Amino acid sequence: MPKLRETCTRCSRRRQKCDKQIPCWRCVRDGVGASCSRSWGEGYDARVHRTYPKDSGTNPSEPNSRDGTILHTTGPPTPAPAAPQSGLTGTPDGDKVFLQSLVPQSLQILQLVDYHELQLLWSHNCLNGPVFRREVASAIKAPGGLQVKNLDLRWTALLFAVMASSLTCAPASFLHNWGFPESQRRTLSERWYKATISCLNLGTYISKPHVYSLQAILVATNSANIIGYASEQFILYGALLRMAQGLGLNRLPLSPELDDLDSHDGIIPQSRRENISSREVGRRLWKNICIQDWLSTQFSGMVSISKQQFTTSIPRRIDDESLRFVDERTPLGIDYTQYVYEVSSLLADFYGAIGGISEDAQQYEIILKFDTKIRALGVGSMATCFNYVRQPARHLPWVDWARRAAIMFQASKTMSLHRNFLLKSFTEPKYAYTRWVSITTSKIVLREAEADLDDPESPKLWTTQAQVVVAARTLCLDIRHRSETEPEYAEHRELIERALDILHKYGDSALASKGIQLITSILRTGRPPSQESRDTSMREVDNNSQDHEEHPVTWPLDSQMSASNMKQHGPETPESLPPAGSGHFTPQRLLQDGSTTVTDASHTALYDAALQQPPHFDIMSSSGATGFGAYGTHDVPIIDLFSDYIPSRNGFDDAFFS
Structure with missing residues (x-):
């Protein structure tokens, strides 16, 4: 009897790898999970189903086409889908005709551009909104309307990137007002992203x-990571840096002559305005490129941009329209990106400091020092308009979104400092602070993500989705090292379910779908080890340590044992602390020389000031002291934090499953 087929019908027909689950991850990613099955609707016919498809028969509507160019499409993106027509012809004139068919109506173009300027520009701030809006209006008012054949294809790539970003991130209510059905969001976003890449290639960028x-490459990031083209985007980042250096964006210091905003009559000449504006945009672009490079250091292990090798100054707080300085209490899009830049700069310093060190004790000392710096940065460097004490005017809704994004970014990057010691924190009490801070920051991320979803006008950013996935994964690892009788187990399991609900609300996002599969796969691996098996596993691991056998360490730690004392003296000679119930545990961190970096009081004060209402929990619960076992071979491997846009070492597969 032949072996039953385990792959789904869709993957079998397309000759694609399938995880043999129903629904499989590929169908879930492509938004067709409901139709995933192993049955053949009209019966199996080997003459049809075992015949490889012809190249010319590629279906343009399938979102799994990953060749970086548009193959076939249905014509102009209108609410009603049309029958497939021919795609890129291979000739410049024919390709421009095809790209023209992807351009929506003039009113829709203006609506998408306006939305990007007012609702999304703060998240990257790599272009001058008013200038780009005027360029779009000028192209539309030209004879015959916006014609691709009459435009610079590199500018056209930026236009497609802006439209794809707006369509991907906008709430459903905006799509309805623009005349785009929600069911067409994924398809149109993918076509416009591919059009961006095609325009860049045709324009010999x-x-x-x-x-x-x-600008086109940076703006396209918003849509690429959500529709499943993160690997392609990562490749473009390599070209991004070289082009920026060739254009001299790494050499834009403040110049008294070129950047002077003063004028005798109060009016800056148009020629000077354009020069000042272009130099400011160049600084913003360079800052974004530095952010991309420094944030990828934790995956690549090296930086391509050294802070000693460029002279570009930070962008100034000036209004894009008037080119006048703006008061610090007035929010600008530059505020969020400047904060991200400062945190990313600290991370670059951190990976540079820890790179050549192999001893855990020295590495952990560096981690604690930079942990303190990032936490202080969350209070001291966050823009005044993002401060909870001084609320800005309510006429700019993006200010609340930027504030939440800044809080989640600071929390997630604090967590990323400790990622190499996360597993050890479950089994070694001297790293208890890592476990505490990872869970605390995970709760902060989930809290802010829920608040973001409660806002009906908030855009759907890929960074929020990635941070929710990492937070939920951290909590999954925590409950795998807890007993079900502990109160934290139920609390963290509930938080994981809430995280899954958050990801489900992002609809057909490929990033959210991959995150859902990752979290559910971790939960599917089984219940946490039983009390007896964990105690046995611990004895097997430490059977050569007589002291440890005399003083077994359990988790949650006994309330009489201090993580700071165990950090200083080791688990064999626990010191006493105040009795249980005297207060919640916030670990005091000691360095190797005995100096304290952040005390209980100062640590709490930092979060109180930055987050107003920090999550409240007691990680060192004294209820039911229980043992813990080694991380088993059947456990799900740890993935890199925020690796959703970083290709795996074995190829350009989805990094969530690498």
């Missing part, structure tokens, strides 16, 4: 570098 190309 490598041999003819331009600021438009850099």
Whole structure:
């Protein structure tokens, strides 16, 4: 009897790898999970189903086409889908005709551009909103309307990137007002993203570098990570840096002559305005490129941009329209990106300091020092308009979104400092602070993500989705090292379910779908080890340590044992602390020389000031002291934090499953 087929019908027909689950991850990612099955609707016919498809028969509507160019499409993106027509022809004139068919109506273009300027520009701030809006209006008012054949293809790539970003991130209510059905969001976003790449290639962006190309690549990140083209985007980042250096964006210091905003009559000449505006945009672009490079250091292990090798100054707080300085209490889009830049700069310093050190004790000392710096940065460097004490005017809704994004970014990057010691924190009490801070920051991320979803106008950013996945994964690892009788187990399991609910609300996002599968796969691996098996596993691991056998360490730690004392003296000679119930545990961190970096009081004060209402929990619960076992071979491997846009070492597969 032949073996039953385990792959789903769709993957079998397309000759694609399937995880043999129903629904499989590929169908879930592509938004067709409901139709995933192993049955053949009209019966199996080997003459049909075992015949490889012809190249010319590629279905353009399938979102799994990953060749970086548009293959086939249904014509102009209108609410009603049309029958498939021919795609790129391979000739410049024919390709421009096809790209023209993807351009929506003029009113829709203006609506998408306005939305990006007012609701999304704060998240990257790599272009001048008013200037780009005027350029779009000028192209639309030209004879015959916006014609791709009459435009710089590198600028056209930026336009497609802006439209794809707006369509991908906008709430459903905005899509309805613009005339785009929700069911067409994924398809249109993918076509416009591919159109962005096609325009860059047709415009020979490598041999003819331009600021438009850099802006198009950076803006396209918003849509690429959500629709499943993170690997392609990562490849473009490599070209991004070289083009920026070729354009001299790494050499834009403040110049008294070129950047002077003063004028005798109060009016800056148009020629000077354009020069000042272009230099400010260049600084913003360079800052974004530095952010991308420094945040990828934790995956690549090296930086491509050294802070000693560029002279570009930070962008100034000036209004894009008037080119006048703006008071610190007035929110600008530059405030969020400047904060992200400062945190990313600290991370670059951290990986540079820890790179050549192999001893755990020295590495952990560096981690604690930079942990303190990032926490202090969350209070001291956050813009005044993002401060909870001084609320800005309510006429800019993006200020609340930027504040939440800044809080989640600071929390997630604090967590990323400790990622190499996360597993050890479950089994070694001297790293208890890592477990505490990882869970605390995970709760902060989930709290802010829920608040973000409660806002009906808040855009759907890929960074929020990635941070929710990492937070939920951390909590999954925590409950795997707890007993079900502990109160924290039920609390953290509930938080994981809430995280899954958050990800489900992002609809057909490929990033959210991969995150859902990751979290559910961790939960599917089984219940936490039983009390007896964990105690046995611990004795097997430490059977050579007589002291440990005399003083077994359990988790949660006994309330009489201090993580700081165990950090200083080791688990064999626990010191006493005040009795249980005297207060919640916030670990005091001691360095190797005995100096304290952040005390209980100062640590709590930092979060109280930055987050107003920090999550409240007692990780060192004294209820039911229980043992814990080694991380088993059947456990799900740890993935890199925020690796959703970083390709795996074995190829350009989805990094969540690498």
